[in-house]
Each structure stands twice: as C-alpha cells, then as structure tokens.
Amino acid sequence: MLNLSMMLTDSARRLPGKVAVRQGCRSMTYREVDQRANQVANLLRDRGIQPGDRVAITCPNVLEFPPVYFGILKAGAVVVPLNTMLKRPEVAYHLSDSGARAYFCVIGDAEAWRGFADTPACEHLVVIDTPGGVLPDGVPTLSDVLQDQPAEDVLVPTEATDTAVILYTSGTTGKPKGAELTHANLVLNAMATLPLFEARQDDVHLVTLPLFHSFGQTVQLNAGFAAGSSLVLLPRFDPRAALQEIVTRGVTFFAGVPTMYWALLSAAESGGAGSGTDLAAVLRVAVSGGAALPVEVLTRFQEVFGVGIREGYGLSETSPTVTFNRLDRAGRPGSIGLPIWGMELRLVDQDWHEVPAGQPGEIAVRGHSVMKGYLGRPEATAEVLRDGWFRTGDIATRDEDGFYFIVDRAKDLIVRGGFNVYPREIEETLMSHPAVSLVAVIGVPDERAGEEVKAFVIRRPGATITGEELIGWCREHLAVYKAPRLVEFRDALPMNSTGKLLKRELR
Template identity: 50%
Template sequence: MNLADRLHTAAARLGGRAVLTLDEAQLTYGTLDELSARLAGLLRCRGIGPGDRVAIMLPNVPEFGVVYYGVLRAGAVVVPLDPLLKRREIAAYLGDCRARLLIAWHAFAETAEAGAAGTDCFFVVPGEFRRLLRGVAAEHEVADMEHDDTAVIHYTSGTTGRPKGIELTHANLGGNAATVARMHALGVDDVVLGALPLYHTFGQTCSLNATVHAGARLTLLGRFDPGRALEVIRRDGVTVFQGVPTMFIALLDHPGASDMSMLRVCASGGAALPLDVLRAYETRFGCEIVEGYGLSETSPVAATNRGGAHRRAGSIGWPIRGVEMKIVGDDGRELPAGEIGEIVVRGPNVMKGYWNDPAATAEVIRDGWFHTGDLGRVDGDGYFFLVDRRRDVIIRGGYTVYPREVEEVLYEHPAVRQAAVFGVPHPGLGEEIEAVVALRAPVTCEELRDFVRERVAAYKYPRHVSFVDELPMSPTGKILKRALPRLRAGTYG
C-alpha cells in the first residue's frame, strides 16, 4: 500500500473537482494527481527512490499537497519541517534523518540553504513551480510499499528534551485518515477549513489526508487569524472546522463572530478545551464541538468524543475503531474507573518507533502499549478524561495539584481569555503555584486569586498571578509553559 494511492484513486472519479484552494488559487483532484506524478518523476531524475528521506519546508499552500504526495508516490519518506525554523534547527533535523533533498518555500530560501549545509535544495516559487514540472515526465506508477514502510518522519517539538523523529507508516497514516473521514462522515460536498499547519500530524492526517480520502475540499489559511478564518468560513461554505483550543478561543472573542450553525463538524484537539469555551459555542454560535485526543506518535488520533447524545462534555470520548486505551499506575497495572493514572494506547495507529533511537522507543512502547506521559481517568461508562501532562503536575507541600483543574476555574472568570498554571520552586513547599493570564477585560491579581480560592481546595489556588498580552504559543497553537515569563508583579497571598 502507499498513502499516495488515495489521491490517485480519488482523481480517477473526481478529476475536475477542487481539492485544495487558497483564495483564488485552486488545484483539482486531477491536477494534483498529475503534478504529484511529475514531482515523483523529478525526484527519480535526481536519483531519489524508496526509503530516501526528503524534507519539505512549506507553509499552508496548495503546493504542499503536490510535494507531499509526490514524495510518497516515489516511495521516499516525507520529513515535514516548520517553515519558520532557524538555520541551526534545520541543520539538526536534516543531519539526523540524513535527508537527500530539502524542498522549501522560496520566501525561506536563505535560511533553508544556510541550514542545509551540503544537503541538496529545491525551492518552490509559485508559477515557476508548475512551469518546471510541466517539463518533467510524469511518474504515473505509484511505488508499491509495504504497510509497515515508513511514510513520514515527524520531529517532536523538543518540549520534553532532544527532538526525536517519529516514524509513521503508510498504514498508520492511511488508517487514521480513513477513520477520521468515517467518524466525521466526510463526503464530496464537504469543505474543510485548513487552519492547522500541514507540516504537523494533526493537519496532515485530519485535514489533508482525510479530505483526500473522502473526496472533499480543503480550503487553506496561510496562517490562523480569527477575522480571516471567519471570512473564509462564510465565503467558501466551510462545513468542517478542526482546530486547537486557542483557535476556538480567538474566534469566540472576535467581534465579527455570530451564528456558525453552518459548521456541521467542529473538532478540537492538541490540548484540553476549557469547558466554558465548549458551552459558549453551543449557546452563542449554535454549534457543537467534539474533543479528540492523540499525539504525533499515534498518527495522531487515538480517541474522540462523538456528537449528539454520545458526547460527554469535558471528555475525550473513547478510543477510535481498532484502538485500545487504558489507565495504568506506576507499576503498569490497569487502574479501576475513577482513579488517575497514565494513558496508554495500543493499536494500528501507534508509530513504528523513533528514528534511529531504539532506546527511546523501548522506553515508551512496552509490551505493545505506547505510554503517552499523559494523565487521565476513565469513568464507569468507558469515557476517558484527560487530566494533565505528567511533567506538568505540581507537588505543593506534599499535595498533588493538576494545573488543568485550576486553569478550568480561571477560564470561568469572564475577564480571562487565556490562562496557564504551572509550578515554580519554593524553599519550603517544594513548588508553589503560579498563573499567567491574558485578559479580555480589566481585573486585578487579587480578584483572580480570590475567585479561584473560593472554588478549589486551599492548597490549589495560585499564590501569584501575572498578566501578559498573549501567552507564548507553539506553531501548532499549544501554550508553551516552558516559555512563560516568571513575572512577579503581585504578591503572595
């Protein structure tokens, strides 16, 4: 099997229908299939074949699809990189995977070339790119790959140490995309908002690959801006919006946001969605958000809520078809319902392993179960709940505090737009609780501290609250707690 077969099959029946659009730019299924075949031909001319690594550093543009499926079509391995990486980071990733070629967007040519340091580079320039490919013989045959052959190497963000290359197979990605398309009942009349970065596994599987699998259309956003997103949703008749919590929060705060009941599916992932945001979308916008859960190592979807009567607010739902999940203690034994432990996952979505790092692979995949490092619980009906990341848990004076619980309370305050809670060293208690908040309306540190103190146990409320204009975000929209400034404008209470 080859993930690129999905595009080839879709093109045979939907050749003239649009698959990728960005404002006025458009690619039909037939054109995308043909251009990707020519890209595969170009790679073959350069001596690149099955198993070779090709890094791609492209923003959310239709050309991403051409390069992505072209590399896969040739049997090579896609190594997607954030276009905003710096020279040193590019050099580290390319050196680690021993890439044969770097295909980068023209606007990042200088940085990409400096980071490539010996790796061959190819730059995508709109207009010129198509003219170049027209002069290349198309490689119409899709390389025959085994289901466990590596299709993509995703590099971790490095928030937990040295970045590792996550090897995802054709079966991992193809199966996960098919499951997403089936769960959301995607069809040829659907328009998916491409707000998630395509270089990340969430955007790649749930937006690009699931759209192609279903024969739908993906309308792209170069970068997420709430006003621009609303414009595209209305202009293009978007029916499916997949995003991270910060995107949903930004839309909620935008003055132009109103009825969005035209959205058939709203799916949130990447981080926990505050319950107040979920409720606000129902009451103000008339649309329901379903939460999912997964990691890059799980392709990425491992579990999701279902819509309607099957949804349980605040839950990540239950595992997707073919996937098992359970909660285990430190000894690896399964815990009873209600107890908090580590979430472990087993199934066809779990990665092949970390690239050239068997020790790191053995550390997280034990007895066939992938250990996520996330803490959760499961209720008596089988619904799973994400509690927090194990590394984020705060131990204050011997008491365990889960930051997400405190953040949920902060989000209940009408003045709070974004919130992050974390532990800071304390000589007597081990750790003290701190909150950094971005506001939508004026409020004092003391008022917020008192608001939380009234709603949680005495050892849980933040003794210090700092204000910032915006919380630092990763390129995929996650709040970067490690980058939070330790502002100490207030006093401990």
C-alpha cells in the same frame, strides 16, 4: 502493497474535475494535484532518490504542499515535514537527524535554504515558488524543474510496514525526536476518522492547522482527500479571516486547537466578521484536538456561534487520532471521548500496572496507529513502547461508560508541599470567571513548598480584575492548596506554530 498516496489517487480517478484544494484565488482539481504529484515523483527518481530515502519539506498551507507531499510518497520515499518556524540551526539539525537526501522549501525562507547549506549530506534543494516570493540566486524552482517531467501515473511499490512519514516531536525536553509512521499507520488512522466525522464528498474543509503537523495532515489532508472533499487553505491562522472564509466559502468542517477557538470567540465578541447565525447555517462539524479544550471555551462557542465542538485526542506518535466524541451520540463536555476503531486504551502507573477503576493514570495506547519508534533512538523508543503499548505522558480518568477525561500532562504536575496539583483543574476554574479570557498555570520553584502555583492570565476586554480577587475566586472553588499564590497578567501568552500554549517559555 500499500501507499499513503492512495488517498489522492483514488479520488483523482473518481472525481478528476472536482476542486481538491483552494488558496485565495488559486485552485487545483484532483486531476491536477495528482498529475503534479506524478511530476514530483519523477523528478525525485531522476535525482537518484531511492525507495525509503527521506525527503524533507518546509512549506506553509499553500497550494503546492499537497502535490509535493504526495509526490514524495509516490516515489516510494519518506516525507519529513518540518515546522515552518524553524531557524537555520534547527533546519540543519532536522535534515541531518532524519538523513534527508532532498529538501523542498518555499521561496523567501532564508532560514530554510541556509540550513540546507549547512547540511552537506542533503544533496538536492528545490525551492517552491509561490506568488510574491523572492528567489535566492542559482537555486532551481519547482516550476522550472517540473516542466520536462511526465505527468502520467507513477507509483513505486511500498509495503504497509514501510515508513511513510517522519514527524518530529516538539522537543519539550531535549532534542526533537522523529516518530516513524508507516503507510498502514496513516492510512488506517485517516480511514478510521471518516465515520467519526460522518465525512461527505461535499464537505468543504477550512485548513488553518499547519499541514506539517499530524493533526492537519491526517484529519484534513489525508482524510479530506480520501472522502473527495474540497480543502480551503489558510497559510496563516487569523481569526477574522477564518470567520470570513467559513461564511463566504460555505465551510462545513473546521478543525483547530483550543487557542484557535478562543481566538475565534475573541474576534467575534470584539465585533469581528461572522455571527452565530452565519456559522451555524454552514458549519456542520467543529473538531478540537492538540491540547485539552477548556469547558468554558466549548460552552461559549456554542452560545456565540450556535455550533458545538467535538473534542478528540491524539499525538504525533499515534498518527494522531486515538479517541473522539462521535457525532452519532451525545458528547460529554470536558471529555476526549471514546477510543476510535482499532485502538485500545488503558490507564497505567509508573510501572506499567493498570490503575484501579476511577483512579487517574497515564494513558497507554495500542493499535494500528502507533508508530514504529523514534528514528535512530532505540533507548527512547524502549522508554515509551512495551509489548505494543505506547505511554503518552498524559494523565486521565475514565468514567463508567468508558469516556476518558484528561487531567493533565504528567510533566506539568505541580507538587506543592507534598500535594499533587494538576494545572488544568486550576485553569478550568479561572476560565469560569467572567473577567478571564485565557489562562496558563505552571509550577515555579519555592523554598518552603518546593513548588508554588502561578497563573498567567489574559483579561477579557475592559475587565479590571486583580490578582488578589482571582486568588480569592480559586479559594472559593478549590481546596486551598490548589489555589495559586501568584498571578501575572499578560496581553498575550506564548504559543507554538500549531497554537499550543508553550508553558516551558513561562517557567
């Protein structure tokens, strides 16, 4: 038997009175989180939820997320975390596609409970009451329905190979697909990350990554609970608030996507709270993932805050961590690091053949963290899984020491006049210009060249650089065919709820 909820229950036995999670002025100890999770499990069992049934949750980073998440697992059910930015039709799609029988959503999220109303097969709705929320008429609140539920230990047995969590991909092409992750996938991935971060019981995590996403779930919620650390939750990422929390809460562990680090730098450089001395005095580990980290952002963060960033790599389908730049050896700027314990990587071509040494290829990964497959989509699963190997869609190179370097997403490749152009190389070049704050490069249709290279640029405050000057900069540092012909300046670039740049919205 194996159940992901052990990440909570073990620490609740060892450290019952320690603060497990904190949000603003509210907090819960490990004992309190475990007891509330037991009540959630008993509620689900009373409602007829059986082992293997799917239970969805739409909830931001608030105190109620961990007990609901682990309570679903304790009931032997499958957690289906949904993006908090989904609209009514999208909520209905995810509930229907996952076959969810019950749904927890936060008070005030009308899109969520209306999406539930559009999904007759989803039988039970419970609204998570948080301070300041507005309750729809006639809908039971979590606090009300848990009052009569026992808080004693409960755990419905599950097997290691049973599905624990279904994570929906972002759906950049077609409808989002649900990746089925087992208890073994998620437990082993969380445990494998602990030595990478040299995790400690006295660590304090600042959790700005949304907990509905694999990065925040595994690296901070599951791994943080397994280590007995304390988690400080921010329901919405704000760089000034994050800097202040790091200093005042004594945060030792921060994880974020590259745009979060860019936002922290922008806030500090424009007179935001926090200083290099403040952060370096408390922050022990800074981890980046979710997208390629520009070397310029890594370098500037070290200069401004005195803290180095360690980059890793993973996907929802891999639970997520696959590689990491370990703390116990020198990191390599621009590299996603080495494979973690239990994971194998190779670089392949379109026909699954391994590419020659030194050549770029698509990352394929095999190991304990690779998903079972996409829920209800055998053809889509067969496209990406072969003999245990999962094709990631990311193009990378490997150096002589085994370190991997992301080149770009395969789908983002630009073919200009017959030449392959990787946007990330151009983005790194533009980011090295002192007037550039952030950039995204895409291919746009062109009658003559097939595709043309276009850069969307956010200037640094006070900068007056022109598009022609930036094109000239690229031509000085890159082959002529790689240099953008089009530059558009923006005050902001589109990002999803996890902070990833949404290039599809620029096309």
